[in-house]
Amino acid sequence: MRLIFLGPPGAGKGTQARILASRLSARQISTGDILREHRERRTELGKSAEQFMQAGELVPDELIIKMIERELAAAEGFTLDGFPRTVAQAEAFDALLAKNGWNLDAVVLFQADREALLKRLTSRWTNPRTGRTYNALSHPPRTAGIDDDDGGPLVQREDDLPQTVAKRLEVYDAQTKPLIDYYRIKGKLLRVNALQSVDAVSESITEGLRARAAAS
Ligand code: AMP
Numbered sequence: 001m002r003l004i005f006l007g008p009p010g011a012g013k014g015t016q017a018r019i020l021a022s023r024l025s026a027r028q029i030s031t032g033d034i035l036r037e038h039r040e041r042r043t044e045l046g047k048s049a050e051q052f053m054q055a056g057e058l059v060p061d062e063l064i065i066k067m068i069e070r071e072l073a074a075a076e077g078f079t080l081d082g083f084p085r086t087v088a089q090a091e092a093f094d095a096l097l098a099k100n101g102w103n104l105d106a107v108v109l110f111q112a113d114r115e116a117l118l119k120r121l122t123s124r125w126t127n128p129r130t131g132r133t134y135n136a137l138s139h140p141p142r143t144a145g146i147d148d149d150d151g152g153p154l155v156q157r158e159d160d161l162p163q164t165v166a167k168r169l170e171v172y173d174a175q176t177k178p179l180i181d182y183y184r185i186k187g188k189l190l191r192v193n194a195l196q197s198v199d200a201v202s203e204s205i206t207e208g209l210r211a212r213a214a215a216s
Contacts (some may be wrong), residue, residue, distance in 0.1 A: 001026045001209070002102055003079045004188075006179055007110025008172045009165070010121035011194040012201060015133060016110075017081040019202050024209070026077040031064060031085075033131045034071065056159055056167030058085055058175060065092040072096065085176045090183075106212055107183040108205055110194035114169060121165045125154040139198060 001024045005013040017028035035053060038046030045067065049059045058064075068083055084090040097104055112120075123136040127147040134141045134154060141148050159168065183189050190208045194201060 001077045001079075001105045002097075003077075003105055003209075004084070004107040004183070005079055005081050005110065006107050006176070006183070007194060008112065008114075008117055008176075009168045010117040010124065011110035011112045012198070013081045013110055014131065015198060016108075016201055016205060017079045018132070019198070020205060021079065023206065024077070024079065026079040028081055029068075029071055029078050029083070030081040030131065031068065031083040032081075034067060035059060036128075053159060054164075056164040056171060058171060061086055061088045061092070064089060068093070069096060072100075084179060085172075087178055087182060090179055104188060106190045106209060107179075107188045108208070109180060109183075109189055109191045110201075111191055112194040116195055117169060118162075118165060121160050121168075122162050124156070124160050126157050126160075127152050128155055 003024065003026055005017055007013055014028070014030055014032075017026075017030065020026070021028050035046070035049045039050050039053065040046070045063060048063060052059045064083065064085075065088075068080075068089075072078065080093075084093050096102075119137065120135060125134045125136060125141070125145070126132070127150070129152055130147070130150065132147060132149060134147075136144075141154060145154050146152070147154055158164070180189065190205070190212060192201060192204045192208065196204065
């Protein structure tokens with residue numbers, strides 16, 4: 001499948017993209033994870049992106065679009081997690097779909113209110129090596145600060161600090177929210193309540209996609 005997971009930061013897009021990757025035959029492509037990797041490797045892209053990421057702002061469209069074109073060179077299924085985030089990115093992505101003769105199956109919209117997101121993001125812990133995330137409140141690791149999977153240390157991302165989180169939510173409202181209408185008009189939107197348990201969200205997504213496929 002070819003999917004977009006759309007929604008504010010902290011709504012659980014990354015968690016679901018990882019969980020559902022094999023079930024949906026759609027590998028997770030997280031632009032945030034790719035950018036963080038570039039930043040660590042000190043590539044040109046990583047260095048250019050760094051200041052924007054630290055401030056909770058968006059990295060310029062032309063850098064992101066080039067990066068996603070490279071990532072999508074292979075024709076397999078994917079879930080885009082964190083892209084597109086602006087109308088310009090969505091238009092560039094439409095052109096890429098057309099060029100490759102690909103169909104976009106659906107855009108899953110993760111719905112959650114601001115208070116819940118603030119709470120979630122400021123209690124999020126990440127394994128910097130694998131990108132796996134935990135939540136100190138709703139989904140804690142077995143041992144605080146340690147990844148259940150590989151025993152590695154968990155850290156709090158600098159962009160999950162309270163003042164940056166508020167900025168990221170503002171940026172989402174101003175620049176990414178218009179994409180809801182963009183994809184609604186195209187008939188691609190599948191709305192999911194992102195405040196349910198992790199399992200219930202996975203179930204809502206797979207059920208919703210099944211119902212859409214059956215109806216088409
Ligand atoms: P995320 O982990 O998806 O919240 O992304 C972390 C940061 O990477 C964002 O706050 C942006 O600075 C940057 N970023 C990720 N994806 C994009 C995108 N599609 N467009 C612009 N900036 C992005």
